[in-house]
Amino acid sequence: MRTMARRYAWQIVPISCVILAGRTGSATKLPASKNRVTRDPKPREHDDRSQHDVENRDDAAAPNPMTPDPAKVRIWDERARAYDALCRRWNVFTLLSTRLIDMLPASLPGDVLDIGAGSGLTSELLLDRHPESRAILIEPAHGMVDVARTHLAARPAQFLVMGLDGAPVRDLRAVAAIASASMQFLDFEPAFDVLSRVIEPGGHVAFNLWYHHWEETAGGEGMYGWIPIAEAVCREAGVELAAPPARPVPKTRAQLTNATRAHGFELLVEERDHDLSPVSYGVDFMAMDRQWPAPGLEPSQRESMIRTMRERAEGQVESLGSTRFLFGAPR
Numbered sequence: 001m002r003t004m005a006r007r008y009a010w011q012i013v014p015i016s017c018v019i020l021a022g023r024t025g026s027a028t029k030l031p032a033s034k035n036r037v038t039r040d041p042k043p044r045e046h047d048d049r050s051q052h053d054v055e056n057r058d059d060a061a062a063p064n065p066m067t068p069d070p071a072k073v074r075i076w077d078e079r080a081r082a083y084d085a086l087c088r089r090w091n092v093f094t095l096l097s098t099r100l101i102d103m104l105p106a107s108l109p110g111d112v113l114d115i116g117a118g119s120g121l122t123s124e125l126l127l128d129r130h131p132e133s134r135a136i137l138i139e140p141a142h143g144m145v146d147v148a149r150t151h152l153a154a155r156p157a158q159f160l161v162m163g164l165d166g167a168p169v170r171d172l173r174a175v176a177a178i179a180s181a182s183m184q185f186l187d188f189e190p191a192f193d194v195l196s197r198v199i200e201p202g203g204h205v206a207f208n209l210w211y212h213h214w215e216e217t218a219g220g221e222g223m224y225g226w227i228p229i230a231e232a233v234c235r236e237a238g239v240e241l242a243a244p245p246a247r248p249v250p251k252t253r254a255q256l257t258n259a260t261r262a263h264g265f266e267l268l269v270e271e272r273d274h275d276l277s278p279v280s281y282g283v284d285f286m287a288m289d290r291q292w293p294a295p296g297l298e299p300s301q302r303e304s305m306i307r308t309m310r311e312r313a314e315g316q317v318e319s320l321g322s323t324r325f326l327f328g329a330p331r
């Protein structure tokens with residue numbers, strides 16, 4: 001079970017002990033927080049596009065380590081509506097985003113980058129808290145941006161369908177950047193290089209890393225409860241549970257320290273959270289993939305198997321870890 005858990009752990013969320021630091025490397029540990037992840041009542045609907053989007057048309061640009069991986073972007077593009085429903089049904093993503101917003105200054109007059117903005121949840125929460133801000137959503141998956149536009153219609157938001165490598169990003173100036181459940185997709189070095197030019201002196205960068213994307217938490221507690229449930233339901237149905245893709249390589253302390261110091265960023269806050277989450281959420285997360293639990297299933301059989309998994313997961317909870325960071329930009 002433990003082996004299986006490790007095999008599958010990374011793909012649950014691409015998905016944080018408290019450390020407060022006045023300077024990079026001088027961190028003080030505070031107690032970890034424990035919270036309960038619950039289900040939010042109703043997912044919102046998607047509709048058409050609006051006016052504020054900009055595409056990355058810098059076709060002549062040289063290969064860039066910041067260029068989003070097309071295979072990963074395609075996955076998020078295909079599951080955009082499913083992801084939006086998931087993150088509005090279960091409050092773990094709201095918790096993660098809200099904690100990042102909590103770390104930022106009480107007033108943020110100006111533009112705030114939402115890196116890997118997905119379907120717009122973080123930006124909505126940011127604008128609810130900071131009506132004085134404008135959100136700049138940087139998100140390479142068209143499908144995600146289409147959904148985000150509906151949630152942010154008539155709000156001060158701009159949409160950039162690209163990664164941080166996009167030419168229009170170079171011209172931005174922002175008081176802060178926030179990246180919830182998305183920093184795992186970026187290399188720290190080029191990301192902080194771009195951010196050192198975009199974030200105003202004394203501005204802030206807040207982001208989090210799920211347990212399996214951070215070397216200090218990879219292999220620890222995580223979203224594993226769905227595994228024995230899915231295995232049993234598949235076995236009973238005579239179906240082979242789909243093999244997981246390769247595990248991610250977790251980001252390291254050395255990578256983070258080197259990249260941030262090289263570009264003059266100062267670690268201000270580092271905090272680890274442990275949230276109690278229903279195992280049903282893990283089932284729902286996996287079910288975003290239409291080829292799960294096995295490719296080629298009849299829709300009615302697939303629905304029935306997933307329903308059975310949810311019923312068996314009912315009442316079970318597990319602890320999810322994540323780590324969040326707040327960096328100050330050079331002055």
Ligand SMILES: C[S@@+](CC[C@H](N)C(=O)[O-])C[C@H]1O[C@@H](n2cnc3c(N)ncnc32)[C@H](O)[C@@H]1O
Nearest residue numbers: 015068076116117118121141163180181182185
């Ligand atoms: C798990 S979603 C998180 C979305 C949102 N931040 C939230 O909290 O709901 C991760 C997002 O990162 C995006 N992404 C993937 N590669 C990226 C890259 N290189 N740069 C920026 N975003 C990327 C994906 O398309 C996806 O929408």
